Each structure stands twice: as structure tokens, then as C-alpha cells.
Amino acid sequence: MSQHPQAGPARLVVLAGPTAVGKGAVSTYIRENHPEIWLSVSATTRRPRPGEIDGYHYHFLNDAEFDAMLREDAFLEHAVVHGRARYGTPRSPVQEQLAQGTPVLLEIDLEGARQVRETMPEALFVFLAPPSWDELLRRLVGRGTESAEERERRLATAEVEMACQDEFDVVVVNDEVRRAARQLVSLMKTLP
Incomplete structure (x- = not known):
């Protein structure tokens, strides 16, 4: 994959939104159609969902591995999500890509976005917003990967x-994955 570096460091774009809004679908579309944009791969202690690949969708870690990264200050941000699994963004790959002038997209939860704002306000x-609350409910229930208890936790x-x-600086409505992804890519390409 050829990179199209900018002159000097690139600007980080942080994508967050409510659970089941389609952050993963939008990110996957960008990964598959815009190789010039580097997608950060988060680490997590949750178990893989069907079809998820370690190192591609997430770095699946056990608690001891996650704790070791915390001790080494190896995360740009980290959080417990939905009261259960821990997630974190490995710091050095993001910094390396930005320094090379590669646009970086970081798809994370709200708490992680707040932490990144503290350390990288630039x-x-x-x-990423749903077209409506009802549509968000439909997507969450339709996914079928969570128990009833987990669904209730995610809804809250x-x-x-x-x-x-x-x-947030910008709101993108995910009424259709390709359109939302293209809007996000357009934003990234016009950044100073």
C-alpha cells in the first residue's frame, strides 16, 4: 500500500459515538477503501466477536498483558467500557504514523476521546451519530452479539x-455507512 504523506506531521482524527452507531462499519469501509489513512488498532481485554482477527480488528490481550502496558505508559488512552472490558490505544504506533505525515483515524469510546483531548487537544x-434514537435501538438489538443484560448496559x-x-468539533450522521465514511475522509483530507 502506498502512503501519500503530507509535508510534516499529520493531524489525528478521533471518531467516537454511542454504542452500536456503526463506528466499526465506518472504520472498516475507510480501511478497505482508503489505504492512505492509517487506522489505529485498539487493544482490549474483551473476547473476540465472530469474525474478528487479532491484530487487525483489535489486539486481544489478557488482563496481565493489559496491566503490563499500563505500567509502561504504553497507551494514549484507556478505559473500562460498558463496565466490563478494558480498551486502550497503543501510543507509539499512532505517534509514528503522525510523525511520518500519515493521516490517522482513532475509533474509540467517549471516555477515551476525553483522555486524548487532554493529551492531544490539536x-x-x-x-458519529445515529439518524435517530429508534434507529440506534434497532441496530443494537439487531446485532445479536450481546445478552439482554449487556444490551441494557449498552443502552444506558x-x-x-x-x-x-x-x-466534539464535528458531528457526522451515520445514516448510510459509505456516505458517513466518505464525509469523514473528506474532513480528514481538508485538515491543515
Whole structure:
């Protein structure tokens, strides 16, 4: 894959939004159609969902491995998500790509976005919103990968996350994955 580096360091773009809004689908579209954009791969202690590949979708770690990275200050951000699994963004790959002038997209949860804002306020923060609350509910239930208890936890989290849109620089509505992804890529290509 050929890179198209910019002159000097690139700007980090942070994508966050409520659970089941389609952050993964938008990121996958960008990964598959825009090789000039580097997608950060998060680490997590949760178990892989069907079809997820270690090192491609996530770095699946056990608790001891995650703790070791915490001790080494190896995360740009980290959080416990939905009261269960831990997630974190390995710091050095992001910094290396940005220094090379490669646009970097970081797809994370709201708490992670807040941590990145503390350490990298120059990043562009994009909130991926559903077209409506009802559509978000439909996507969450339709996914079928969570138990009823997990769905309830995610719904409660989503309500809080939806109320935080004003913390972001830009809101992109995910009414259709390709359109939302193209809007995000367009934003990334016009960054200073």
C-alpha cells in the first residue's frame, strides 16, 4: 500500500459515538477503501466477536498483558467500557504514523476521546451519530452479539454518550455507512 504523506506531521482524527452507531462499519469501509489513512488498532481485554482477527480488528490481550502496558505508559488512552472490558490505544504506533505525515483515524469510546483531548487537544474530534434514537435501538438489538443484560448496559451507556455531542468539533450522521465514511475522509483530507 502506498502512503501519500503530507509535508510534516499529520493531524489525528478521533471518531467516537454511542454504542452500536456503526463506528466499526465506518472504520472498516475507510480501511478497505482508503489505504492512505492509517487506522489505529485498539487493544482490549474483551473476547473476540465472530469474525474478528487479532491484530487487525483489535489486539486481544489478557488482563496481565493489559496491566503490563499500563505500567509502561504504553497507551494514549484507556478505559473500562460498558463496565466490563478494558480498551486502550497503543501510543507509539499512532505517534509514528503522525510523525511520518500519515493521516490517522482513532475509533474509540467517549471516555477515551476525553483522555486524548487532554493529551492531544490539536486532534479533530468527530462524533458519529445515529439518524435517530429508534434507529440506534434497532441496530443494537439487531446485532445479536450481546445478552439482554449487556444490551441494557449498552443502552444506558448510549443515552449518556448521545448527550455528549457538543464536546466534539464535528458531528457526522451515520445514516448510510459509505456516505458517513466518505464525509469523514473528506474532513480528514481538508485538515491543515
